[in-house]
Amino acid sequence: MARDINPFRYGREADVLVDRTEELRQVIRAGEDCGTLFLIGPRRFGKTSILKAAETELTGRGIVVLRYDAEAYESVGLLAGALLAGAVRKYSSAFDRAHAVARRFFSALRPSLSLDPADGKITVSMGVEPGARRAEVPLLTDVLNGIERLAADDGRKAFVVLDEFQQVVAQAGERAERQIRAAVQQHSNVGYVFAGSGTRMMTEMIASSARAFWHLGDPLYLGPIPREAFVPFLRNGLESTGASVDDLALSRILELSEDVPYNVQQLASQCWTRLHESARRHLTVRAVEEALAGVVSMQHVAYLARWLSLSLAQKRTLKIVIAEPGHAKLAEVARRHDMPRTTMQRALQVLETLHFLRRDFSRTGATWRLEDPFMRAWLIELQAQ
Numbered sequence: 203m204a205r206d207i208n209p210f211r212y213g214r215e216a217d218v219l220v221d222r223t224e225e226l227r228q229v230i231r232a233g234e235d236c237g238t239l240f241l242i243g244p245r246r247f248g249k250t251s252i253l254k255a256a257e258t259e260l261t262g263r264g265i266v267v268l269r270y271d272a273e274a275y276e277s278v279g280l281l282a283g284a285l286l287a288g289a290v291r292k293y294s295s296a297f298d299r300a301h302a303v304a305r306r307f308f309s310a311l312r313p314s315l316s317l318d319p320a321d322g323k324i325t326v327s328m329g330v331e332p333g334a335r336r337a338e339v340p341l342l343t344d345v346l347n348g349i350e351r352l353a354a355d356d357g358r359k360a361f362v363v364l365d366e367f368q369q370v371v372a373q374a375g376e377r378a379e380r381q382i383r384a385a386v387q388q389h390s391n392v393g394y395v396f397a398g399s400g401t402r403m404m405t406e407m408i409a410s411s412a413r414a415f416w417h418l419g420d421p422l423y424l425g426p427i428p429r430e431a432f433v434p435f436l437r438n439g440l441e442s443t444g445a446s447v448d449d450l451a452l453s454r455i456l457e458l459s460e461d462v463p464y465n466v467q468q469l470a471s472q473c474w475t476r477l478h479e480s481a482r483r484h485l486t487v488r489a490v491e492e493a494l495a496g497v498v499s500m501q502h503v504a505y506l507a508r509w510l511s512l513s514l515a516q517k518r519t520l521k522i523v524i525a526e527p528g529h530a531k532l533a534e535v536a537r538r539h540d541m542p543r544t545t546m547q548r549a550l551q552v553l554e555t556l557h558f559l560r561r562d563f564s565r566t567g568a569t570w571r572l573e574d575p576f577m578r579a580w581l582i583e584l585q586a587q
Contacts, residue, residue, distance in 0.1 A: 208478075209439040210471035212464050220463070221431030222252050228422050229256040233265050233361040233393045238386060240415070241397040242404045243424025244560045245573055246464030249397055252424075253363055256395075260361055265393075266292045266353070269363040272370050278338035278378070281370070282345045285362070286311060287326035289349050293356055300324050307355070308348040311341070339378045342370075343385040346392070353391035360392040368400035371407065379407060379414035387418065394419070402554070402561050426461035429453075436470055440485055443477040447485045454490045460575040468576075472497050498580045505580045508558070515541075519549035520558060521585075523570050524578050 219226065225241075229252060232239040243249045250271075257267040268288045275281040286308055294300040304313040304326060311328045328341070346362065353360040364370070371378050386394055396419075398404040407415045433452050440447045455473065459465035472493040473485060482489065498505075512520070522539055532550075536543040550570065553559040558577075562569045572578055 206478075208471055208474050209442060210467045210474055212467040212471065219248070219251060219255055220435045221427050222248065222255075225252050225422060225424060226255055226259075228420070229253065229395060230259055232395060232420075233260040233267070233359070234263070236359055236390055236393040238394045238396070238419025240404065240408050240419055240421045241395055241424065242401055242421060243397075243399065244401055244462075244562075245399040245557065246462045247399075247424050247426070248463045249399065249424055250365060253365060253395065253397060257361075257363070265359045265361050267361045267363065268292065268349070269365070271365040272368075273366040278370055278374050279341050281364075282338065282342040283326075283328050285342070286313060286328060286345045286348070289345070289352060289360070290315070290326045291324050293352055293358070294324075300326075303352060307352040308345065310344055311348070339370075339374045339381045342378075343381050346382070346385050346389070350389040350392050361395070362392055363395045363397065365397045366399060367396040368398040368403045368407075371403070372400075376413070383414045383418055427463055427466075429456055429461070432456060432461075432466060436466070439470060440474055440477065443474060445477045445483045445485055448487065450487050451485045451490050454487045458490070458494050458575070458579070460571070462575055465575055469494055469497060494576065494579060498576055498583065501576065501580065505577055508556075509581070509584075511556075512553075512558075513549075515545050516549045516552055519546050520553060521581070522546075523550075523553075523559060524572070524581060 229239060229241065231237070233256065241249060241252070253269060257269050260267050266289075268285055270281060270284055270288070272278075272281055275284060286304075290300050290304045290308070290313070294303045301315050304315055314327050316325045316327075349360050349362065370382075386392075396404075396415075407413055408418070408421055410416060433456075436452050436455060437447055440452075451473075455469050456466060459469050469490070473490060476482065476489065476493055476496070477485060509517070518539070518541060522535060522541075526535060532546060533543050536546045550559065554561065557573050559570050560573050562571050
């Protein structure tokens, strides 16, 4: 009997991980050993879902997990404030205990506490205003040092997870790396994961001996989920509708999605919905392509708005990347398309910053790819019209 719940989730933290056992194990080990790990992977590859699963596991083992997304905060100072508040709340359930913890371990930050009578939630704020941008990173390191002292005194290890960490360095500059390293390398009761989707920026942080994060921790690069693992997951989910599924249809889902986990789930979800809501009892390659057309149609307004925001050179460059996927010889491509190399280089940098493109790194070199592979189908359709 077919189930009524769509098993394919995207756009939020997944409850089920497909073939991320080794990556999850390494994150958990960093938490248990109070080590430092750099988790680097493009957007849409499931990085945040791995971190959520690790948080659940480590919390069950008695480790205090403090997980925050740096992009959710307007400044490094606000991120520091959120970390401080989270540490105080998680290490103390009662208001009196929280007040004592805040005063003892974070006294330099002059914390103040309040209690919401409606829900009993403890709110913590810093008496030190971030003020000038140059003061924000010392605030963050003061909080990290306070968490180290608190964890040592309490007896429960802490695990600080900073997602989209490249945002901290983008805001505060390379000096942030030196200041954070000076604090982190002295901690023995706190583990760290610095995670980021800015693959080039994150890689530059840890790959150069001239940078402060050189050899600070282990790198973990997140790649696509192997097809041999994804195919059974897709088949089980799609067959839950009661329909049969062609092997070629499953391959087509992965091809059109370019193996990006988010897009695989998005297209599979659309296929599942169409099977579930129609009389069609068989998933074919044609049905998959029709499902993709449906996804692209739903995204049309968003795609068009983003497209119209680009300059002519950026639009030309994006078209070239789509027409010549995987080509990395910039000078040769620019010459063939009668475009100055420097113009194309600047356009690529902007398109990367705006999350149109990403760079995949391998042993053979770097390759430009679309962050959202479905935009390829949309742009091809736009040009045809």
